[in-house]
Amino acid sequence: MVTKTSPIGVIDSGIGGFSVALKMQQMLPHENLLYFGDGGNMPYGNHTADEILTMTRYMLRFMEERGVKALLVACNTISCLIDRYRDDMSCPVLSVVEAGADAVSQMAVHKVGVISTCFTHSTRCYPDLIGKKAPDKEVVSHGCPDLAKLVEANVGDPKGQEVIEEDLKKNMDELVHKHKIDCCVLGCTHYPLVSENINHLYPELPLVDPAVQMAKTIGAYMEEKGLVNDQPGQGTLDIYTTASVEEYREKAAKVGLKVTSVQDYPIFKL
Numbered sequence: 001m002v003t004k005t006s007p008i009g010v011i012d013s014g015i016g017g018f019s020v021a022l023k024m025q026q027m028l029p030h031e032n033l034l035y036f037g038d039g040g041n042m043p044y045g046n047h048t049a050d051e052i053l054t055m056t057r058y059m060l061r062f063m064e065e066r067g068v069k070a071l072l073v074a075c076n077t078i079s080c081l082i083d084r085y086r087d088d089m090s091c092p093v094l095s096v097v098e099a100g101a102d103a104v105s106q107m108a109v110h111k112v113g114v115i116s117t118c119f120t121h122s123t124r125c126y127p128d129l130i131g132k133k134a135p136d137k138e139v140v141s142h143g144c145p146d147l148a149k150l151v152e153a154n155v156g157d158p159k160g161q162e163v164i165e166e167d168l169k170k171n172m173d174e175l176v177h178k179h180k181i182d183c184c185v186l187g188c189t190h191y192p193l194v195s196e197n198i199n200h201l202y203p204e205l206p207l208v209d210p211a212v213q214m215a216k217t218i219g220a221y222m223e224e225k226g227l228v229n230d231q232p233g234q235g236t237l238d239i240y241t242t243a244s245v246e247e248y249r250e251k252a253a254k255v256g257l258k259v260t261s262v263q264d265y266p267i268f269k270l
C-alpha cells in the first residue's frame with residue numbers, strides 16, 4: 001500500500017530526468033524520489049518503438065516492485081509510447097509530453113517550436129497533442145539526432161560547452177531565424193540541462209521546460225489524494241543506473257541535485 005512517504009518514481013534513458021528531479025526538489029522539496037536512468041542503453045531516441053517498449057517495461061517493473069506512489073515518465077521518447085503500459089501500473093503515470101503540451105497551450109504565443117529526439121519528432125506526439133489542446137497554435141517540430149547523447153557526455157564540463165553549442169546551432173538556427181518561433185519547448189529532458197547554452201545563443205527566445213508543469217500536476221494530484229509527504233526535511237533522492245555509478249554521482253552533483261545514494265542496477269540487454 002502506498003503512503004505519504006512512499007517515493008515518487010522518475011525514469012529516463014539516462015541523466016535527462018535529472019532536469020525533472022531538479023524541478024521536483026525545487027518545487028516539492030519534501031518528497032522522496034526514486035530515479036532510474038538506463039544509461040547503459042541510451043540514447044533511446046535512436047531505437048525502434050519495440051525496443052523502447054521492451055527497455056521501458058524493465059524500468060516499470062523496477063518501480064512497481066518498489067511501491068512508488070506515482071511515476072514521472074521523465075523521458076519524452078518513452079512518453080510518446082507510455083499509453084500502452086498505463087493500465088499495467090498500479091500508480092498514476094505522468095507523461096512529460098503531456099506536461100509540455102499543457103504548459104505551452106496556456107501561453108500567449110502563436111508559433112511554437114519543439115526540439116526533441118528524432119523518435120519523438122517522428123511520432124508527431126507534440127504537434128498532435130498541442131493541436132488538440134490549443135488548435136490555434138502553429139507547431140514546428142524538429143528532431144535532433146545527437147544532442148541528448150552530447151548532453152549526457154558533456155553536461156557541466158567546461159571543455160564540452162563548445163561542442164554542445166555547435167550542435168544546438170545546427171539544430172535550432174532554422175527554427176529561430178527562418179521559422180521565427182515565438183518560444184521553444186524543450187521536448188527532451190536532457191535539453192533543460194543546457195538551457196544556459198540555449199539562452200546564450202538565443203537570448204530573446206522563451207524556453208518551455210515541461211518539468212515545471214509536471215511538478216505542478218503531481219503536486220495537485222497528491223494534494224487531492226492526501227498523499228503529500230509532510231516530513232520536515234529535504235526528501236531523499238536514490239538513483240539507480242545501468243551505467244557508471246561514479247559518473248552519475250558526479251553529474252548529479254554538477255547539475256545541483258541533492259543526492260542520497262547512487263547505486264548500480266543490472267542492464268537489460270536487447
Ligand code: DGL
Pocket residue numbers: 012013014016017042043044045046074075076077078117120148187188189190
Ligand atoms: N531524455 C530523453 C527524452 O526526453 C531521451 C534521450 C535519449 O534519446 O535517450 O526524450
